[in-house]
Amino acid sequence: MFLDVLEKYDWNKIKQDIYSKTEKDVLLALNKPKRDLEDFKTLVSPAAFPYLEQMAKLSNKLTQKRFGKIIQLFIPLYLSNYCVNECVYCGFNCHNDIERIILDEEQILNEVEAIKSYGFEHILLVTGEAPSIAGMEYFERVIKLIKPYFALISMEVQPLEASEYIKLKKLGLNTVYIYQETYNKESYKKFHGKTKKSDFAYRLHTPDRLGKAEMHRIGIASLLGLEDWRTDAFFTALHLKYLEKKYWKSKCSISFPRLRPHKGSFKPEFSISDAELVQLITAYRIFDEEVELSISVRESRKFRDNVVKLGITSMSAGSKTKPGAYALNYNALEQFEVFDDRTPSEVVDMIKSKGYEPVWKDWGYYMQL
Amino acid sequence: MSLIIADKTFNSRLFLGTGKFSSNKIMEEAVLASGTELVTVALKRVDLKKENDDLLKHLKHPSINILPNTSGVRTAEEAVFAAQLAREALETNWLKLEIHPDPKYLMPDPFETLKAAEKLVKLGFVVLPYIHADPVLAKSLEDAGVAAVMPLGSPIGSNKGLKAKDFISIIIEQSNVPVVVDAGIGAPSHAAEALEMGADAVLVNTSVAVASDPVSAAKAYKMAVIAGRLAFEAGLTRESDTAEPSSPLTKFLSEE
Numbered sequence: 001m002f003l004d005v006l007e008k009y010d011w012n013k014i015k016q017d018i019y020s021k022t023e024k025d026v027l028l029a030l031n032k033p034k035r036d037l038e039d040f041k042t043l044v045s046p047a048a049f050p051y052l053e054q055m056a057k058l059s060n061k062l063t064q065k066r067f068g069k070i071i072q073l074f075i076p077l078y079l080s081n082y083c084v085n086e087c088v089y090c091g092f093n094c095h096n097d098i099e100r101i102i103l104d105e106e107q108i109l110n111e112v113e114a115i116k117s118y119g120f121e122h123i124l125l126v127t128g129e130a131p132s133i134a135g136m137e138y139f140e141r142v143i144k145l146i147k148p149y150f151a152l153i154s155m156e157v158q159p160l161e162a163s164e165y166i167k168l169k170k171l172g173l174n175t176v177y178i179y180q181e182t183y184n185k186e187s188y189k190k191f192h193g194k195t196k197k198s199d200f201a202y203r204l205h206t207p208d209r210l211g212k213a214e215m216h217r218i219g220i221a222s223l224l225g226l227e228d229w230r231t232d233a234f235f236t237a238l239h240l241k242y243l244e245k246k247y248w249k250s251k252c253s254i255s256f257p258r259l260r261p262h263k264g265s266f267k268p269e270f271s272i273s274d275a276e277l278v279q280l281i282t283a284y285r286i287f288d289e290e291v292e293l294s295i296s297v298r299e300s301r302k303f304r305d306n307v308v309k310l311g312i313t314s315m316s317a318g319s320k321t322k323p324g325a326y327a328l329n330y331n332a333l334e335q336f337e338v339f340d341d342r343t344p345s346e347v348v349d350m351i352k353s354k355g356y357e358p359v360w361k362d363w364g365y366y367m368q369l
Numbered sequence: 370m371s372l373i374i375a376d377k378t379f380n381s382r383l384f385l386g387t388g389k390f391s392s393n394k395i396m397e398e399a400v401l402a403s404g405t406e407l408v409t410v411a412l413k414r415v416d417l418k419k420e421n422d423d424l425l426k427h428l429k430h431p432s433i434n435i436l437p438n439t440s441g442v443r444t445a446e447e448a449v450f451a452a453q454l455a456r457e458a459l460e461t462n463w464l465k466l467e468i469h470p471d472p473k474y475l476m477p478d479p480f481e482t483l484k485a486a487e488k489l490v491k492l493g494f495v496v497l498p499y500i501h502a503d504p505v506l507a508k509s510l511e512d513a514g515v516a517a518v519m520p521l522g523s524p525i526g527s528n529k530g531l532k533a534k535d536f537i538s539i540i541i542e543q544s545n546v547p548v549v550v551d552a553g554i555g556a557p558s559h560a561a562e563a564l565e566m567g568a569d570a571v572l573v574n575t576s577v578a579v580a581s582d583p584v585s586a587a588k589a590y591k592m593a594v595i596a597g598r599l600a601f602e603a604g605l606t607r608e609s610d611t612a613e614p615s616s617p618l619t620k621f622l623s624e625e
Binding site: 064066068216251363 | 391392411416442471474527575579
């Protein structure tokens with residue numbers, strides 16, 4: 001399991017490695033045919049920052065070679081904002097006193113109708129962590145309910161057991177996103193206190209359980225804002241390589257959740273600038289030519305427009321981050337404030353204007369049994 | 370001489386993939402410019418329920434035949450299931466069988482491919498399996514009744530050319546069904562090389578789709594494939610590895 005791997009590394013030592021990389025290391029990393037984890041450290045290091053344009057060009061070339069000139073589209077469907085956790089960086093924090101709802105069948109179908117009218121075939125189901133309200137029984141019901149309407153179903157909810165993932169996969173689930181938030185054990189403790197989420201190892205081993213369940217796609221990430229992004233990126237990359245090697249039948253995906261304003265008062269101690277986020281995106285691509293890189297509406301229009309060509313292969317569009325927002329206009333609590341609030345068709349036009357084909361559908365229920 | 374696969378005759382020995390293009394319109398222009406008569410379409414990309422799927426709409430030309438592919442499935446069972454839906458929805462029994470449980474390098478699974486091919490042939494499909502350049506597997510698939518074999522030149526999307534050349538030439542030598550070199554072709558010269566070796570056709574995608582001018586790239590492939598085939602039919606002698614000794618070793622036989 002991944003904790004055994006993680007424990008072989010010392011956070012501070014890795015951080016020091018990254019910050020002591022030199023220009024010579026950068027040139028070596030950029031000119032190799034394949035890069036290893038040591039090169040990844042270099043690519044996210046301050047030493048590589050002056051080489052951003054070169055990294056962007058390389059990332060563009062490698063991405064086109066593997067993925068072509070396309071961007072896949074998906075939309076999140078927030079099902080419930082109930083949550084037992086108290087993550088200070090998240091709007092769903094149980095201490096935030098706001099309206100909580102969980103969508104029933106009829107409400108979900110209303111939302112689905114609105115989502116389908118935009119053209120989406122790939123959907124991401126999202127809930128907070130509240131297993132007694134939104135647990136396995138609910139997930140099974142929802143997946144069965146929406147399966148006829150979508151070509152690909154993803155989910156971002158609390159960590160589940162391998163046997164539960166197998167069950168949901170059989171019903172049509174394709175992808176699970178589970179973010180470690182931070183790979184720094186001490187910081188993780190600090191942010192997740194005594195809640196259900198405080199079990200670092202259980203969360204860390206969720207991708208292992210997904211791999212054992214042979215889930216088609218596993219999405220991982222560290223939150224950008226909780227810790228030093230460079231060091232967390234190294235551990236995310238280490239996790240990625242571990243998963244690709246051990247669970248070779250599952251595809252991996254990396255996201256870039258940069259903290260956004262939300263209900264609550266948390267101010268990120270560690271920030272990442274736009275230019276640094278570009279460095280991070282291109283570093284992943286140069287390190288791993290095959291991994292899917294996904295960006296959400298947490299980012300601005302300008303940023304999203306420009307990363308289409310820089311290595312990103314998948315994007316959400318038209319997202320609302322509270323339950324019942326597409327059709328029902330509920331005034332419930334949102335998870336975070338959307339930065340790019342364009343409609344899906346506006347995003348599609350933007351992608352086309354960049355010389356890329358927006359792809360609505362890249363899967364089908366008939367592809368997985 | 371034209372190429373015959375199952376019940377169809379092809380004047381062009383260039384097959385094209387339809388993924389990765391910057392728009393379906395450019396894909397259509399490249400397809401038409403290439404002169405191809407067979408294009409492969411990923412089942413996962415098309416909407417089998419929709420009458421007017423945008424990708425298929427751009428391929429509605431009398432000269433173009435559709436070869437649906439099962440890219441994305443991981444098992445024989447999934448491939449057979451997807452194939453049956455495709456046959457119904459797209460009204461063709463032709464199928465490019467691709468089974469790759471490895472989503473990273475998309476390496477074809479020989480065991481599941483053989484299993485699926487046996488089943489699909491029995492179900493009446495014209496099966497063109499995507500395989501490693503494995504001569505034994507190619508023969509086993511031929512025995513199972515496939516219409517052609519499609520060995521990879523090098524890893525898909527790699528543009529590395531015919532890295533598996535030695536094994537492909539064994540497959541060509543031994544095969545009683547057409548051999549289509551698929552995957553890894555990154556330049557028209559690679560395509561020409563495959564045809565010169567005696568491959569019956571090549572399938573190209575990334576190299577055309579990602580070129581800055583896909584239409585010109587398609588034309589270049591069209592010419593390269595024609596040239597390669599002509600060279601093969603002309604029986605060009607290959608340059609020899611060893612120098613000819615100036616006084617032949619068997620000269621003594623004709624000496625008095």
